Amino acid sequence: MKPLYLASGSPRRxxxxxxxxxxxxxxxPHVPEIPQDDEAAxxxxxxxxxxxASAGLPLRESTAGIVIGADTIVVVDGDILEKPRDKAHFLQxxxxxxxxxxxxxxxxxxxxxxxxxxDLVTTEIRFRQISxxxxxxxxxxxxxxxKAGGYxxxxxxxxxxxxxxxxxxxxxxxxxxxxxQLIKRLAEDSR
Numbered sequence: 001m002k003p004l005y006l007a008s009g010s011p012r013r014x015x016x017x018x019x020x021x022x023x024x025x026x027x028x029p030h031v032p033e034i035p036q037d038d039e040a041a042x043x044x045x046x047x048x049x050x051x052x053a054s055a056g057l058p059l060r061e062s063t064a065g066i067v068i069g070a071d072t073i074v075v076v077d078g079d080i081l082e083k084p085r086d087k088a089h090f091l092q093x094x095x096x097x098x099x100x101x102x103x104x105x106x107x108x109x110x111x112x113x114x115x116x117x118x119d120l121v122t123t124e125i126r127f128r129q130i131s132x133x134x135x136x137x138x139x140x141x142x143x144x145x146x147k148a149g150g151y152x153x154x155x156x157x158x159x160x161x162x163x164x165x166x167x168x169x170x171x172x173x174x175x176x177x178x179x180x181q182l183i184k185r186l187a188e189d190s191r
Contacts (some may be wrong), residue, residue, distance in 0.1 A: 001022065001064055001179055001183075001187050002062070002064050002066050002112065002187060003023075003024075003025070003060070003061070003062045003064065003065035003066070004022050004023065004024035004025070004065065004066050004068065004183065005024060005025050005026070005027050005056055005059070005060050005065050005066065005067045005068065006024050006026050006067075006068050007027050007028070007029050007052045007053055007055065007056030007059075007067050007068060007069045008028070008052065008068075008069070008070060009026070009028045009076060010090060010173055012152075012172050012173040012174075013070055013155070013174045014026060015070070016080070016169055016172060016173060016174040016176060016177070017174060019176060020176060020179065020183070022070075022183065023132050024068075025061070025087050027056045027059040027060065027067070028059075029052060029055030029056045029059060029131070030050060030055070031052050031055050032056045033048060033071070033146075034080065035080060035091040041073060041075045041078065041080050041103075041105060041154070042072065042105060042107075042120055042122070044074045044080065044104070045071050045072070045103035045105045045107040045120065046095070046107040046109075046118055046120055047095050048069075049068060049069045049070050049071045049107035049108055049109040050107075050109040050116060051069070051117060052069030052070070052071065052109070053067045053068060053069030053109040053110060053111035053116065054067075054069070054111055054116070055069075056111075057111060057113050058071060059155065061076065063110070063113065064112070064150045065099050065106045065156045066111070066112045066183065066186055066187065067110070067111050067112070068108065068110055068182075068183070069108070069109045069110075069111070070106060070107065070108045070109070070173065070174050070179075071106070071107055072105070072106040072148045072170070072171075072173050073104070073105050073148050073149075074097075074102055074103070074105075074148045074149025075103045075104075075105060075120060076092075076096050076097060076100075076102040076103075077096075079096075081093050081097075081102075081148065081149045081150070082148055082149075083086075083145070083146055083150070084144055084150040087139055089137055089150075090135075090139055090144050090145075090150045091132070091136070091139070091160070093149060093150045094130060094135045094138075094150060094151075095132075095135070097130070097149065097151075098127055098128075098129055098130040098135075099127065099128065099129040099130070100126065100127065101124055101125065101126040102124075102125055102126075102127075103122050103123065103124055103125075103155045104122070104123045104125060104148070104149070104166075104170065105120060105121070105122050105123075106121050106142065106167075106170040106171070106173065106174065106175055107119070107120045107121075108119070108121075108124075108174060108175060108178055108179050108181045108182060109182075110179075110183055112186055112187045115117070115186060117182050117185055117186055118182070119175070119178040119181075119182060121167050121170040121178055122166065123164060123165065123166025123167050123168075123170050123171050124164070124165040124166055125153070125161060125163070125164050125165075125171065126159075126161070126162045126163050126164075127160045127161060127162065128160055128162050130160055138151075138156060138157065139182065141155075141156050143156055143157070144157075150155060150170075150179070153168070153172060154172050
């Protein structure tokens with residue numbers, strides 16, 4: 001198989017990609033995460049994943065390598081909730097998530113410089129009612145600061161989840177089944 005490169009500094013994506021048992025290297029391209037005017041959430045997250053993969057191409061040690069890009073966003077009422085800017089922004093986001101369902105969209109893209117393939121996974125999550133004290137306590141853990149929607153399902157926020165419909169791994173940051181299938185398709189197509 002061609003060398004694999006993960007275009008991400010996320011420790012969660014690193015840990016998840018290890019579960020696929022492919023050797024890979026990490027590269028860290030910089031891609032601004034700014035929605036375009038009137039860009040739908042699914043289009044935005046897919047564009048970011050593919051932009052990260054494309055931006056990683058010149059950073060590969062091997063020009064034959066496959067670059068994996070991914071991005072995750074939280075969507076409620078059609079609004080994109082990205083990483084919280086500060087505590088006030090986090091508390092505002094968490095009050096919107098409390099006691100209701102929302103969607104987590106994770107896009108993954110593979111690019112070898114000749115061909116680009118991508119997939120989008122949408123998972124529905126419902127949070128129980130979360131008191132303002134609980135939200136404040138959760139913020140104090142430091143966990144929400146670098147996560148879309150201000151929470152990590154694999155961490156302390158797991159206790160807020162009433163149900164999940166879809167891919168748990170996609171919510172953490174990398175849908176394993178879809179990523180594996182994309183890697184295999186691109187590797188087979190390029191033989």
